[in-house]
Amino acid sequence: MKFNNNLDDFDALGNEHIGTSENTPMRRDAFKLSNEEKIDIIKDDVRHIMETLGLDLTDDSLKGTPNRVAKMFVKEIFGGLDPDKKPSASTFENKYKYGEMLVEKNITVYSTCEHHLLPIVGKAHIAYISNGTVVGLSKMNRVVDYFAKRPQVQERLTIQIVRELQEVLRTKDVACVIDAKHLCVNSRGIRDIESSTVTSEFGGKFKDMATRREFLDYIKLDTQF
Numbered sequence: 001m002k003f004n005n006n007l008d009d010f011d012a013l014g015n016e017h018i019g020t021s022e023n024t025p026m027r028r029d030a031f032k033l034s035n036e037e038k039i040d041i042i043k044d045d046v047r048h049i050m051e052t053l054g055l056d057l058t059d060d061s062l063k064g065t066p067n068r069v070a071k072m073f074v075k076e077i078f079g080g081l082d083p084d085k086k087p088s089a090s091t092f093e094n095k096y097k098y099g100e101m102l103v104e105k106n107i108t109v110y111s112t113c114e115h116h117l118l119p120i121v122g123k124a125h126i127a128y129i130s131n132g133t134v135v136g137l138s139k140m141n142r143v144v145d146y147f148a149k150r151p152q153v154q155e156r157l158t159i160q161i162v163r164e165l166q167e168v169l170r171t172k173d174v175a176c177v178i179d180a181k182h183l184c185v186n187s188r189g190i191r192d193i194e195s196s197t198v199t200s201e202f203g204g205k206f207k208d209m210a211t212r213r214e215f216l217d218y219i220k221l222d223t224q225f
């Protein structure tokens with residue numbers, strides 16, 4: 001897409017849910033303010049939005065909303081913008097020499113669409129083939145959660161998860177598939193309740209069709225517990 005720095009172009013880009021880069025676009029001064037200072041500013045901004053919409057913020061039910069939303073933005077749903085929150089890179093040596101594929105599937109994804117600030121809810125499935133290094137299983141859930149807690153584009157989220165695990169596991173052989181519903185598509189605009197979006201990133205050996213097929217077959221397994 002060509003940009004003329006025209007607001008309509010950016011509007012179209014957002015409506016089509018197209019992201020511009022693999023890294024989350026951040027300002028240089030992103031961490032100049034403390035979390036408490038950010039909450040203070042955002043609180044006033046949320047109050048301003050609500051008042052502009054005509055809401056009476058002296059009502060007991062609405063009074064606490066600006067502060068609640070500001071805290072939720074900074075500490076919870078966008079907490080993954082803070083590099084200090086990145087899960088630690090503890091890995092183990094692959095002592096039992098398990099050289100097959102390991103798949104962690106149905107990892108819950110709660111993220112936020114960066115174009116509408118509405119929820120993205122779905123499942124991530126991750127696989128890797130150990131190169132001698134392994135990670136605890138919950139590590140994969142934590143990596144998903146960390147990158148999901150940002151304003152996101154699903155394609156970027158998928159890539160960021162794979163890049164991080166490639167680095168931690170010191171191998172290219174990592175893959176991720178995400179199947180998620182975007183509330184901005186399901187609840188507004190085209191209002192399609194049934195549709196979901198599937199994105200994938202296949203690194204290293206997963207570019208090979210047989211390996212990729214094996215991973216996708218494991219995802220389809222419907223074990224009853």
Ligand SMILES: [Zn+2]
Pocket residue numbers: 017113114115116117118182184185
């Ligand atoms: Zn959206």
